[in-house]
Amino acid sequence: MSITPWKILSSTHPGANVRIDQCELPGGKHIEGFVLEYRDWVTVLALTKHREVVMVRQYRHGARRVIEELPGGSMDATDASPEEAVRRELLEETGYDSQRFIEIGKASPNPANQTNLIHSFLALDARKVGPQHLDETEEIEVLLKPLEEVIRMAERGELLQSMQVATLFFALSYLNRIA
Amino acid sequence: MSITPWKILSSTHPGANVRIDQCELPGGKHIEGFVLEYRDWVTVLALTKHREVVMVRQYRHGARRVIEELPGGSMDATDASPEEAVRRELLEETGYDSQRFIEIGKASPNPANQTNLIHSFLALDARKVGPQHLDETEEIEVLLKPLEEVIRMAERGELLQSMQVATLFFALSYLNRIA
Numbered sequence: 001m002s003i004t005p006w007k008i009l010s011s012t013h014p015g016a017n018v019r020i021d022q023c024e025l026p027g028g029k030h031i032e033g034f035v036l037e038y039r040d041w042v043t044v045l046a047l048t049k050h051r052e053v054v055m056v057r058q059y060r061h062g063a064r065r066v067i068e069e070l071p072g073g074s075m076d077a078t079d080a081s082p083e084e085a086v087r088r089e090l091l092e093e094t095g096y097d098s099q100r101f102i103e104i105g106k107a108s109p110n111p112a113n114q115t116n117l118i119h120s121f122l123a124l125d126a127r128k129v130g131p132q133h134l135d136e137t138e139e140i141e142v143l144l145k146p147l148e149e150v151i152r153m154a155e156r157g158e159l160l161q162s163m164q165v166a167t168l169f170f171a172l173s174y175l176n177r178i179a
Numbered sequence: 180m181s182i183t184p185w186k187i188l189s190s191t192h193p194g195a196n197v198r199i200d201q202c203e204l205p206g207g208k209h210i211e212g213f214v215l216e217y218r219d220w221v222t223v224l225a226l227t228k229h230r231e232v233v234m235v236r237q238y239r240h241g242a243r244r245v246i247e248e249l250p251g252g253s254m255d256a257t258d259a260s261p262e263e264a265v266r267r268e269l270l271e272e273t274g275y276d277s278q279r280f281i282e283i284g285k286a287s288p289n290p291a292n293q294t295n296l297i298h299s300f301l302a303l304d305a306r307k308v309g310p311q312h313l314d315e316t317e318e319i320e321v322l323l324k325p326l327e328e329v330i331r332m333a334e335r336g337e338l339l340q341s342m343q344v345a346t347l348f349f350a351l352s353y354l355n356r357i358a
Contacts, residue, residue, distance in 0.1 A: 002203050017213075018197050023240065024182050031238040031316050034196075036215070061202065061212040063290035091211055104336075107341035110288060113244035137210050155352050156184075162286035162297055166344035173334050 003059050003066045029145045038116040041109065042086035043164055045073030045150075046096055046126035052144040054126055059139065060160075063074075064166030067128055067160045068143070068153070071096075071168060082119035090123065092133045094142045098123035109163055120167035122174055138152045180346045182238050182245045182318055217295040220288065221265035222251030222343055223303035224329075224350045225275055231323040233305055238318065239339075246339045247322070247332070248276075249346060251297075261298035269302065271312045273321045277302035284349030288342055299346035301353055 018062050020035040046054040059066045071093045072086065079085035083101050093098055105120040134140060145153070153159045183263050200212040206300040232262040238245045250272045251265065256262035262280050271278055313319060326330070332338045 021240070025316060028320070029316065058200055060226070060287075060290035062214055062292040062294055063287050064294075065290065067290060095236055105344070106336050107246065108239075108242050108339045110339050111239035111244065111246060111339055113241040115241055115243075136297055137204060138207065139205070154348065157285050159285045162288050162345045163341045165284070165286055165348050166341045169344050169348040 003057065003141065012149050027103060034113055036110075036114045038114055039073065039075045039077075040082060040085075040116045041074050041118040042082050042089060042121065042159075043070050043118060043167050044101070044121040044123050045062070045091055045167055046071055046090055046094075046123035047147065048144065049125050051147050053147055053150045054090070054094050055145055055150070056093050057141040057143060059126050062161065062163065065160070068158070069161050070144075070159075070164045072164075077159045079102045083121070084122075086119065086121045090126070091130075093138075093140050095128045095130045096131050096142075097129045098126040100124045102174065104174045105167065106167055107163070118163050120163075120165075122171050182320060202294060206253070213292055215289075215293045217265075217293055218254045218256075219261060219295045220251065220253050220297040220341055220342070221261050221300065222249050222297060222340075222346050223265045223269055223300040223302050224271075224282070224346055225248060225269055225305035226326065228267050228304050230326050230331045231233040233269070233273050234322050235272050235322055242339065244339070247324075247329065248340050249338075249343045251343075253321040262300070263300065265300045265302075267276060269305070272317075272319050274297065274298055274309045274311050275305045275321075276308045279303045281342070281353065283353045285344065286342070296340050297308070297345075299342075299349045301350050304308065343347055 018035050019035040023031050023033045042135050055068050056071050057068050071090045074088045075085040102122045103119055104122045106117050135141055154165050196216050198214040202210050202212045234247050234251050236247050252268045252270045254264040282298055283301045283302045285296055288297050335346050338344055
């Protein structure tokens, strides 16, 4: 499958999800605080019983690159919990499911300007249970990579998403790979 | 020092640094791409010769929390390189300097919506060379923590910045702590 960048037709500058707070500092000085309001995000390192990681390859418009990532996304209003959201995302993006999702870490993608957290999960004995269920705008390729290779990818800067390198830290820590 | 959250006086919704691209997908469908244009960011795990990490404690308005972090920030237009930027940030925020900054990783804070990268550095034999140089809006407390304690903090979710957990991954990998 050839995944290609979107072509930009035009650009405008509105302010969806963006808030500017007029703030007062403890000393009395006034300052503007730029805030992005997002729902919480979720991501998962899903391991098959052969210790392979379920990964997705897709185009990311901010970076303007096609990259390999861990599955994940934003919580929906209908998700009862981060675990439900991450299971839904894994299933939709890859067709894989697991009976065991463990929340291994929780962090802020950017505490200076964003309101949300990202919840990192480890899923064990993940297996393919059906086809992908993608939005009509999504184009996602699924691939399996040995955990060791994903660690090497991260070390080489090829696991581009910073939040997913953090997820790998949490997973290795959980799996007792970090002393 | 008591670091307290800023008081919000009012909020408006302009669109600084925000861009909406009208895009065409490979199949011909049109979609809006929400993009945040930022300069590259830098952050540093600075180790003293006693293997302590130079950390800062400050209020982060997006998360509305006072948190402990690694020093860092945004590159300035006048910074010739990420290394120059991170050295400047370390010096300004903490008064510490090092003769050896090593770029240990490079990642995207959010490839879906942001244009920028964050450059992670390790600084060795960091030592205090002068006072902090803070903006009048900055209120930053400096503290030293043993590296082992920073690892435990990250594992407990107390190193809130996801990008800094990734930096810790890169540092431990560089220092051969990850198998």
